[in-house]
Amino acid sequence: MVRSVPLVFVCAALLALLYTGNTRLARAERPDVLVFAAASLKTALDEINAQWHERTGKQAVISYAASSALAKQIEQGAPADVFISADEDWMDYLAERKLIRPETRSDLVGNRLVLISSKGADLQVNIAPGFPLLSLLGQGRLAMANTNAVPAGKYGRAALEALGVWESVKSRIAQAENVRAALLMVSRGEAPLGIVYQSDAASDSNVSRVGTFPENMHPRIAYPIAVTASSKKPAAGAFIDMLKTPDARTILEKQGFTTLN
Numbered sequence: 001m002v003r004s005v006p007l008v009f010v011c012a013a014l015l016a017l018l019y020t021g022n023t024r025l026a027r028a029e030r031p032d033v034l035v036f037a038a039a040s041l042k043t044a045l046d047e048i049n050a051q052w053h054e055r056t057g058k059q060a061v062i063s064y065a066a067s068s069a070l071a072k073q074i075e076q077g078a079p080a081d082v083f084i085s086a087d088e089d090w091m092d093y094l095a096e097r098k099l100i101r102p103e104t105r106s107d108l109v110g111n112r113l114v115l116i117s118s119k120g121a122d123l124q125v126n127i128a129p130g131f132p133l134l135s136l137l138g139q140g141r142l143a144m145a146n147t148n149a150v151p152a153g154k155y156g157r158a159a160l161e162a163l164g165v166w167e168s169v170k171s172r173i174a175q176a177e178n179v180r181a182a183l184l185m186v187s188r189g190e191a192p193l194g195i196v197y198q199s200d201a202a203s204d205s206n207v208s209r210v211g212t213f214p215e216n217m218h219p220r221i222a223y224p225i226a227v228t229a230s231s232k233k234p235a236a237g238a239f240i241d242m243l244k245t246p247d248a249r250t251i252l253e254k255q256g257f258t259t260l261n
Contacts, residue, residue, distance in 0.1 A: 031061040032235040034079060036070040038086035038223065039178040040111070040152065040196075043203040044255040045084075048248050058235055066178035068149040074099055074228060081231035082239055084108060084223055086179075086197075087151035091224040098229060105226040108243060109257040112198040113155050113213040113221065118189050118206065125211035127163070134168045136193060141174040143185035143194030151221075152179035156195040159218040183207065197221075199256035222260060 037045055042064045053059045060082075063070070067085040071093050074080050083100065085091045094100045117123050125131065133142070145153035153175065160166040174191050176182040179200055186194040187206040194207075201209045215221075225243070227236045242248060253259065 032058040033060045033081045033233050033239045035060050035062040035082045035084065035239065036074065036078070036080040037062055037064055037082075037084040038067045038070070038151070039064045039180040040086055040200050041084060041223070042180065044199065044252050044257065047251050048243065051247065051251075052239070052242055058238070060235075060239055064178075064180070066145065066150040068146075068151075069177070079230065080228050081233045081236040082225065082227055084225045085151070086111075086221075086223055087154070087219075088222060088224055089154075090151070091226060094226075094228075100226040100228055101231075102226070104237065104240065105224055106240075107222045107260050108225045109223050109249075109252050110260045111221045111223070111257055112215070113152075113159060113218060114196060114198045114201050114209045115211040115213070116183070116186050116194050116196055116201050116207045117192060117210050118186055119208050121192070121208060121210070123208075123210045127211040127213050129163050131163065131165065133160070133165045133193075134172070137169065137172055138192060140192035141172050142169055143174045143176060143182040143191035143196075145179040145182050145196075146175050146177065147173065150178055152182070152195070152197060155218045155221060156213075159195075159213045162217040197256065202256040223257075 045062055049060050049062060067087060067090040070083065071090040074083060074094060075097060083094065091105065095102060115125055115127060125136065144156050147153040147157040157166060174185060176185060179196050182194050183196045183200045183204055185191040187204050198209065201207055225240055
């Protein structure tokens with residue numbers, strides 16, 4: 001015999017589920033800190049954030065994209081608490097518009113620029129003035145982040161110009177919205193070669209680093225970090241302090257980032 005459940009119990013259960021769902025949603029919408037970070041930081045920051053949550057109970061929600069796109073979103077009123085750029089230019093862009101707290105700004109880490117190929121390609125390249133990049137591409141294209149706006153793309157273009165090979169390959173560039181998208185093109189075999197940061201190359205087992213660009217061939221790579229002017233979250237400063245701890249730096253260096261002098 002099937003017993004009927006009193007309507008009052010059904011209503012109570014539905015209300016409890018609704019309350020629990022709303023509570024979880026409210027928590028998800030109100031993180032301890034909302035971070036806008038350059039796409040190349042994803043692997044390292046996800047690991048650091050997980051450790052921070054485990055140790056403190058605090059949780060950062062991190063949005064990854066090209067520094068250019070994130071800076072524009074902050075300019076348009078996006079409620080970010082912390083911004084981490086992959087170059088000084090986009091942090092300067094926000095500073096000039098008084099959208100960051102200048103006293104909180106510092107350089108977090110550096111990086112190196114590398115040439116990658118799909119895993120298994122038997123290739124090593126001596127990157128020097130006039131190196132034969134066009135012939136190395138064969139019939140394929142060179143994957144790069146947007147060379148006009150995205151830091152990795154701008155660094156890459158500057159290096160190719162300094163090496164005297166930009167003109168020969170500029171019509172063969174496959175431009176991506178950010179450096180991780182360029183990495184994915186090579187990882188999937190959609191492009192034979194790509195220019196990314198060494199931290200990106202370290203994050204994907206389907207690519208191989210085939211050469212490293214001389215650091216004097218492009219502007220200094222630095223990742224500035226700052227609290228936004230609109231942030232009212234006490235955890236914003238704590239998150240930045242945590243990124244400068246020895247444990248966090250160990251993770252960043254393990255992922256290919258470099259310490260700046």
